[in-house]
Amino acid sequence: xxxxxxSSMSESNKNRWVKTAAGYAAGLIFGLGLAVSGxxxxxxxxGFLDVAGAWDPTLMFVLGGAVVTTFIGYRLxxxxxxxxxxxxxxxxxxxxxxxxxxGGAALFGIGWGLSGYCPGPxxxxxxxxxxxxxxMLATMVLGWFVAKRFxxxxxx
Amino acid sequence: MDWTxxxxxxxxxxxxxxxxxxxxxxxxxIAGISGIVGNLITQRPKGDSAWRVAFLLGLISGPxxxxxxxxxxxxxxxxxxxxxxxxxxxIGIMLVAGLLVGVGTGLGSGCTSGHGVCGLxxxxxxxxxxxxxFLLTALVTVYISRHLLGLGGVQ
Numbered sequence: 094x095x096x097x098x099x100s101s102m103s104e105s106n107k108n109r110w111v112k113t114a115a116g117y118a119a120g121l122i123f124g125l126g127l128a129v130s131g132x133x134x135x136x137x138x139x140g141f142l143d144v145a146g147a148w149d150p151t152l153m154f155v156l157g158g159a160v161v162t163t164f165i166g167y168r169l170x171x172x173x174x175x176x177x178x179x180x181x182x183x184x185x186x187x188x189x190x191x192x193x194x195x196g197g198a199a200l201f202g203i204g205w206g207l208s209g210y211c212p213g214p215x216x217x218x219x220x221x222x223x224x225x226x227x228x229m230l231a232t233m234v235l236g237w238f239v240a241k242r243f244x245x246x247x248x249x
Numbered sequence: 250m251d252w253t254x255x256x257x258x259x260x261x262x263x264x265x266x267x268x269x270x271x272x273x274x275x276x277x278x279i280a281g282i283s284g285i286v287g288n289l290i291t292q293r294p295k296g297d298s299a300w301r302v303a304f305l306l307g308l309i310s311g312p313x314x315x316x317x318x319x320x321x322x323x324x325x326x327x328x329x330x331x332x333x334x335x336x337x338x339x340i341g342i343m344l345v346a347g348l349l350v351g352v353g354t355g356l357g358s359g360c361t362s363g364h365g366v367c368g369l370x371x372x373x374x375x376x377x378x379x380x381x382x383f384l385l386t387a388l389v390t391v392y393i394s395r396h397l398l399g400l401g402g403v404q
Binding site: 101109112113114115116117118119120121122123124125126127128129130131132133134135136137139140142143144145146149150151152154155156157158159160161162163164165166167169171173175176177178180181182183184185187188189190193194195196197198199200201202203204205206207208209210211212213215216217218219220221223224225226228229230231232233234235236237238239240241243244 | 251254255256257258259260261262264265266267268269270271272273274275276277278279280282283286287290291292293295299300301302303304305306307309310311312313315316322323324325326327328331332333334335336337338339340342343344345346347348349350351352353354355356357358360361362364365366367368370371373374375378379380382383384385386387388389390391392394395396
């Protein structure tokens with residue numbers, strides 16, 4: 094192996110580690126955000142959805158703060174032509190409002206309302222080690238496989 | 250109204266937005282949890298899994314870090330000092346809810362983060378429609394389960 098090959102290999106190894114670290118940082122900040130905001134408490138989420146009961150507006154502040162920050166952040170990010178660590182911006186290109194999108198969202202909402210957990214807070218709350226949550230995570234993963242099979246069948 | 254809870258919500262929301270901005274700036278990815286973790290588990294994409302595993306570990310370690318710091322920065326309703334709240338339903342309800350959340354976010358290509366945060370910030374019509382839909386069915390579900398059936402949670 095000559096020296097230029099060696100240095101390019103260590104370069105790509107280094108890049109992989111930087112990318113992995115960037116992913117960890119994103120997850121950590123996201124998890125901190127969910128915890129600081131109280132979204133790791135399903136009672137707050139159900140409290141927000143319970144407009145006919147003792148309404149808890151917290152989720153509105155969370156979603157508002159997140160959307161506005163991301164809106165501004167994305168504007169700055171998209172001034173560049175590519176991500177800082179290489180590759181391309183991977184954005185969804187689909188446009189149509191089909192039954193799969195709307196039906197899927199409808200089912201998700203029912204599960205969200207029943208439990209007060211969407212996938213982020215459910216996963217971030219693993220450290221609470223509660224049996225009902227672990228049960229939910231198991232069927233959530235099962236549901237992802239079911240959806241994948243269903244989508245593959247429809248395409249075939 | 251509980252202004253401290255609202256302020257913490259706002260601060261946490263800004264953190265979530267910073268995370269989404271960071272992930273797009275560095276790796277060019279949407280910070281959608283069901284997409285990141287769901288595709289990791291169901292497809293194990295070759296050469297595209299390491300950052301997903303790292304994100305997943307980061308997501309779990311965020312609340313643990315707050316707990317290690319004493320829990321004072323948590324925002325669990327009625328329990329100052331706690332970071333992770335207790336589930337509102339028993340195992341039966343949670344099994345059903347998990348299946349619905351998994352199938353629904355799988356078919357609908359996203360959840361509260363991918364559609365609700367990143368999609369709305371991109372002003373994407375599909376995400377606006379999905380967010381409107383899951384908010385609607387969640388509101389109706391809570392109304393039916395809490396007020397018509399008297400199920401779930403402390404009243």
